[in-house]
Amino acid sequence: MSEEIILDVKDLRTSFFVDDFEVKAVDGVSFKLPKGKTIGIVGESGSGKSITALSILRLLEKPGKIVGGEINFKGNDLTKASEQEIRSIRGNEISMIFQEPMTSLNPVYTVGQQIRETLKVHQGLGKEQGMEKGVELLKLVGIPSPQERIKQYPHELSGGMRQRVMIAMALACNPELLIADEPTTALDVTIQAQILELINELQEELGMSVIMITHDMGVVAETCDYVAVMYGGKVVEYADVKTIFKDPKHPYTVGLLNSIPRHDIDVDELEPIRGSVPSPKNMPNGCRFAPRCPFATDLCMEELPDLGDVSDENLVRCWIYSERWDGDPEVKEHGPKRTT
Amino acid sequence: MAQKELLKVNNLKQYFPIKGGFLGRTVNHVKAVDDVTFNIYEGETVSVVGESGCGKSTTGRAILRLDDPTDGTIEFNGEDLLSLNKKEMRKRRKDIQVIFQDPYASLNPRQTVFQILAEAMEIQDVVPKDKRRERAIELLETVGLNAEQVDRFPHEFSGGQRQRIGIARALAVEPKLIICDEAVSALDVSVQAQVLNLLKKLQREFNLTFLFIAHDLGVVRHISDRVIVMYLGKVVEIADKKSLFDNPQHPYTKALLSAIPTPDPEAKKERIVLQGDVPSPINPPTGCRFHTRCPFATEMCKTDTPELRNLDNMAEGHQASCHHIEKIFSGDLVSKY
Amino acid sequence: MFQFIVRRLFQLIPVLLGVTILVFSLMHLSPGNPAHIIAGESAPESTVQQIEERLGLNDPIPVQYANFLKDVVTLDFGNSWRTSLPVSTELWPKFWVTFELAIYSTIFSIFLGLIAGIISAVRQYSVADVSIMLVALFGLSMPNFWLGLMLMQWFSINLGWLPPTGWGTPEQIIMPVFTLGTMGAAVIARMTRSSMLDVITQDYIRTARAKGLKEKVVIYRHALKNALIPVVTVVGLQFGGLLAGAVLTESVFAINGMGKLVVDRILARDFPVVQAAVLVMAVVFVFVNLIVDVSYKFLNKRIDLD
Ligand SMILES: Nc1ncnc2c1ncn2[C@@H]1O[C@H](COP(=O)(O)OP(=O)(O)OP(=O)(O)O)[C@@H](O)[C@H]1O
Ligand SMILES: Nc1ncnc2c1ncn2[C@@H]1O[C@H](COP(=O)(O)OP(=O)(O)O)[C@@H](O)[C@H]1O
Ligand code: SF4
Ligand code: SF4
Ligand SMILES: [Mg+2]
Ligand SMILES: [Mg+2]
Numbered sequence: 001m002s003e004e005i006i007l008d009v010k011d012l013r014t015s016f017f018v019d020d021f022e023v024k025a026v027d028g029v030s031f032k033l034p035k036g037k038t039i040g041i042v043g044e045s046g047s048g049k050s051i052t053a054l055s056i057l058r059l060l061e062k063p064g065k066i067v068g069g070e071i072n073f074k075g076n077d078l079t080k081a082s083e084q085e086i087r088s089i090r091g092n093e094i095s096m097i098f099q100e101p102m103t104s105l106n107p108v109y110t111v112g113q114q115i116r117e118t119l120k121v122h123q124g125l126g127k128e129q130g131m132e133k134g135v136e137l138l139k140l141v142g143i144p145s146p147q148e149r150i151k152q153y154p155h156e157l158s159g160g161m162r163q164r165v166m167i168a169m170a171l172a173c174n175p176e177l178l179i180a181d182e183p184t185t186a187l188d189v190t191i192q193a194q195i196l197e198l199i200n201e202l203q204e205e206l207g208m209s210v211i212m213i214t215h216d217m218g219v220v221a222e223t224c225d226y227v228a229v230m231y232g233g234k235v236v237e238y239a240d241v242k243t244i245f246k247d248p249k250h251p252y253t254v255g256l257l258n259s260i261p262r263h264d265i266d267v268d269e270l271e272p273i274r275g276s277v278p279s280p281k282n283m284p285n286g287c288r289f290a291p292r293c294p295f296a297t298d299l300c301m302e303e304l305p306d307l308g309d310v311s312d313e314n315l316v317r318c319w320i321y322s323e324r325w326d327g328d329p330e331v332k333e334h335g336p337k338r339t340t
Numbered sequence: 341m342a343q344k345e346l347l348k349v350n351n352l353k354q355y356f357p358i359k360g361g362f363l364g365r366t367v368n369h370v371k372a373v374d375d376v377t378f379n380i381y382e383g384e385t386v387s388v389v390g391e392s393g394c395g396k397s398t399t400g401r402a403i404l405r406l407d408d409p410t411d412g413t414i415e416f417n418g419e420d421l422l423s424l425n426k427k428e429m430r431k432r433r434k435d436i437q438v439i440f441q442d443p444y445a446s447l448n449p450r451q452t453v454f455q456i457l458a459e460a461m462e463i464q465d466v467v468p469k470d471k472r473r474e475r476a477i478e479l480l481e482t483v484g485l486n487a488e489q490v491d492r493f494p495h496e497f498s499g500g501q502r503q504r505i506g507i508a509r510a511l512a513v514e515p516k517l518i519i520c521d522e523a524v525s526a527l528d529v530s531v532q533a534q535v536l537n538l539l540k541k542l543q544r545e546f547n548l549t550f551l552f553i554a555h556d557l558g559v560v561r562h563i564s565d566r567v568i569v570m571y572l573g574k575v576v577e578i579a580d581k582k583s584l585f586d587n588p589q590h591p592y593t594k595a596l597l598s599a600i601p602t603p604d605p606e607a608k609k610e611r612i613v614l615q616g617d618v619p620s621p622i623n624p625p626t627g628c629r630f631h632t633r634c635p636f637a638t639e640m641c642k643t644d645t646p647e648l649r650n651l652d653n654m655a656e657g658h659q660a661s662c663h664h665i666e667k668i669f670s671g672d673l674v675s676k677y
Numbered sequence: 678m679f680q681f682i683v684r685r686l687f688q689l690i691p692v693l694l695g696v697t698i699l700v701f702s703l704m705h706l707s708p709g710n711p712a713h714i715i716a717g718e719s720a721p722e723s724t725v726q727q728i729e730e731r732l733g734l735n736d737p738i739p740v741q742y743a744n745f746l747k748d749v750v751t752l753d754f755g756n757s758w759r760t761s762l763p764v765s766t767e768l769w770p771k772f773w774v775t776f777e778l779a780i781y782s783t784i785f786s787i788f789l790g791l792i793a794g795i796i797s798a799v800r801q802y803s804v805a806d807v808s809i810m811l812v813a814l815f816g817l818s819m820p821n822f823w824l825g826l827m828l829m830q831w832f833s834i835n836l837g838w839l840p841p842t843g844w845g846t847p848e849q850i851i852m853p854v855f856t857l858g859t860m861g862a863a864v865i866a867r868m869t870r871s872s873m874l875d876v877i878t879q880d881y882i883r884t885a886r887a888k889g890l891k892e893k894v895v896i897y898r899h900a901l902k903n904a905l906i907p908v909v910t911v912v913g914l915q916f917g918g919l920l921a922g923a924v925l926t927e928s929v930f931a932i933n934g935m936g937k938l939v940v941d942r943i944l945a946r947d948f949p950v951v952q953a954a955v956l957v958m959a960v961v962f963v964f965v966n967l968i969v970d971v972s973y974k975f976l977n978k979r980i981d982l983d
Contacts (some may be wrong), residue, residue: 023361044529057887059886087889089889091889092889092891096887098883103880103881107886108902118888121890122889158617161617169884189599190614191617194613215529216601218603221601221602221605222602245603261536262561262565265563265604269537272537276500277530
């Protein structure tokens with residue numbers, strides 16, 4: 001990757017301290033995002049996707065704390081930035097949209113008031129200019145009759161509309177990086193298609209970089225350039241999008257792909273991953289995936305593998321691809337089997 | 341398939357009154373389900389799909405008699421459920437069970453798994469008291485849980501395991517029809533796949549019939565024999581799975597299918613992005629309810645309500661309700677965007 | 678909004694009608710012939726009969742009620758049976774005293790309660806939070822006449838800083854308002870705290886932070902307005918309790934207000950004054966709640982009261 005890297009996250013670790021117990025929600029997340037590209041962060045619920053996103057903007061709630069790692073945004077480590085510095089970045093250089101469009105807007109202020117606020121804080125725009133720019137933004141995100149809509153309260157808008165408003169608000173100051181945390185999970189597919197198309201278009205138009213957090217491999221395939229697969233608070237595989245789907249190396253990535261019921265082709269039998277996601281309170285010591293992995297060996301149970309190069313394209317956290325692998329030689333040769 | 345018709349829903353209507361005004365008069369109606377007709381054969385899985393609020397759950401609730409439908413008939417095994425009184429209906433509940441989306445909310449947190457299952461058996465009195473424990477363990481094993489887990493509480497289980505308990509409870513009374521309302525929607529994909537496989541296995545073993553309500557078309561393709569597509573309280577298309585996914589006829593079905601992101605970055609697809617939102621079911625659009633968003637809508641669509649019909653280019657039993665199927669098929673009518 | 682207010686005013690009619698029936702029956706069903714009491718212990722039967730005749734006490738009950746209702750509608754409550762002065766002359770000065778006491782106390786409790794509640798919520802589990810909640814619990818569990826007596830003991834008798842009784846000067850106002858307002862302040866503080874804590878975890882607060890707003894702006898602009906919605910309802914309910922508490926507070930500080938008047942006149946069976954007083958209080962209570970509803974609607978645009 002010779003492009004300019006806008007965001008470089010290195011071994012990020014974020015924990016929640018509850019009753020003298022450390023819940024390691026994010027425990028070693030690394031990825032690089034080239035400027036103008038989209039990276040997908042995928043994983044099942046509880047794998048640490050949202051906490052990763054919140055950590056980048058330092059929006060963690062109380063018992064949560066970044067305990068290690070670096071978040072380099074344009075060469076500036078955000079974990080070390082002052083409160084004031086980070087505030088001037090939020091909503092300005094890095095914006096975020098959330099999963100729940102229904103509850104993410106303040107119910108007691110109009111759409112216009114909420115958009116104007118961002119413009120005022122970062123660009124010092126007054127009421128009239130703010131209103132003008134607000135209407136422009138609503139038009140940009142495809143809201144019909146923006147003049148009227150801007151005076152409405154969130155409850156007067158549908159879910160899809162609210163998500164458009166959230167996007168308008170996020171785009172108000174032309175951010176260089178947009179973090180979208182499951183922006184379409186709560187929406188119907190036809191509305192999801194609208195929103196994803198909108199984000200794609202705006203990205204091209206404005207040259208933004210995007211972090212797309214999702215649990216839907218379909219969304220990843222259609223929107224991302226690079227993918228980081230998370231499991232148990234860790235990135236287990238990182239590659240460009242084609243490689244992730246065509247030549248996945250980590251047993252979890254493969255398991256995930258084999259579990260998806262496809263709407264475009266017939267699959268006789270799904271190949272689910274056995275067991276379920278471990279709770280963060282009793283994470284396995286070795287490889288987090290070992291209790292569910294069909295290839296696990298004693299080594300996997302005891303020692304945690306590093307995220308290492310496997311090929312030019314993949315970074316994988318798995319013992320299979322190391323010299324120390326003493327399990328099934330077949331897997332090492334061909335990788336875990338795709339069934340779909 | 342010359343099979344036995346297990347369930348027959350005819351012209352089902354469910355209007356919910358909207359109270360308002362000075363004295364709380366009924367000022368309007370939500371037409372949640374408006375003239376829906378379909379049938380289900382014994383041993384098959386029929387799915388109902390559509391966007392949020394299109395009336396999927398309401399249809400399911402009507403069959404269970406959880407609401408009182410405004411009009412129509414629901415024949416189960418040749419008997420009209422809507423003409424039964426409360427007591428008779430309670431007996432019929434043995435044959436029709438339901439599994440909901442939220443496995444946690446539908447299990448009593450203060451009951452152990454055994455108590456949950458025993459209660460279901462007791463209500464319908466299907467297993468004598470001294471055999472219930474044995475049966476409970478058998479049920480757990482059927483759904484892939486351990487015998488030792490029979491005395492645990494719901495909160496000690498993961499989401500997927502709770503859904504298995506829900507399935508075991510439904511199976512406890514040996515039902516004929518199980519209505520699954522978004523039964524796998526809240527689960528992670530890897531676990532969802534386990535539950536889907538389980539449902540398929542159980543269907544084969546016990547000759548179960550499923551009415552499967554879902555919004556995920558991947559899941560629907562995987563589990564169904566036939567699929568019903570609903571839009572704003574109406575059935576817009578109904579077909580066997582293969583025809584529906586490979587040869588959809590209704591413009592809405594086409595848009596819906598094309599909107600789903602495909603987990604394959606190299607798949608080439610033509611996306612139909614519909615404009616606008618689903619209109620309110622309170623005053624739904626006249627004529628064809630889809631005309632406000634349909635890329636093929638003509639003047640006629642605004643006034644005339646289309647009927648479900650089967651044409652030459654469609655397989656047997658495949659029906660769609662659109663005035664212009666022929667013209668769209670022949671290319672005489674082209675998309676407006 | 679206007680329509681809503683008009684509608685609410687109309688809805689008051691049955692409520693007030695109910696109040697008149699209640700007041701009327703309570704007085705008329707209570708034992709003791711008012712004519713006897715007015716005439717005095719040893720008055721001859723003929724005098725009593727004369728009084729009964731004059732006051733219309735011999736009319737059938739429905740007729741008496743109709744007459745009472747007519748008085749209410751024409752806002753002319755006639756004269757006191759006790760002093761023969763017009764009821765309004767008797768009532769107004771006393772009403773103002775009580776009204777002032779109640780209003781000052783309400784303002785006091787809202788002000789103190791909100792500030793304490795916000796501090797508590799923003800610094801959850803801090804020393805400040807724990808102390809405020811302890812004091813609030815104390816304020817809730819202390820009967821207000823007791824608090825009044827304690828204050829009087831300290832500030833009037835021991836320290837001699839404040840006058841023990843009376844109403845009018847700023848010094849006289851402090852202790853009664855404190856006495857009457859403490860309970861409300863405690864309730865509002867607790868309510869504000871829990872409501873704030875609830876609001877702070879909402880998604881839109883996270884959105885506000887993600888915009889790069891200062892924490893102060895997040896709290897005061899985004900959280901507080903939402904948190905106030907349930908608090909406003911509590912304020913309305915508190916006001917009812919306040920009117921009742923006022924009677925006790927007045928007797929502790931020997932304030933010559935409605936409380937004292939009503940108690941005196943109940944004993945004297947002075948029906949016109951008592952009925953008018955209770956009615957006025959009910960009207961005030963109902964109007965305060967109307968104001969609460971209106972501000973509720975104003976704060977919470979989601980609620981469509983039309
Ligand atoms: N008890 C009720 N009173 C009034 N309206 C109702 C009631 N129940 C459902 N509705 C309305 O009927 C319509 C259909 O609802 P239903 O729950 O069947 O939707 P659905 O297709 O299951 O959607 P989802 O995918 O969100 O579950 C909706 O507009 C809903 O708001
Ligand atoms: N406030 C909190 N207190 C304790 N644990 C938390 C808190 N928020 C999140 N976690 C834990 O952190 C982990 C990652 O959460 P999250 O990033 O939200 O997952 P997701 O990948 O679904 O977005 C989960 O195991 C979750 O239980
Ligand atoms: S390290 Fe071992 S257990 Fe973990 S994914 Fe690789 S093979 Fe499986
Ligand atoms: S009837 Fe008209 S509006 Fe309805 S789907 Fe067909 S073409 Fe579209
Ligand atoms: Mg999340
Ligand atoms: Mg539903």
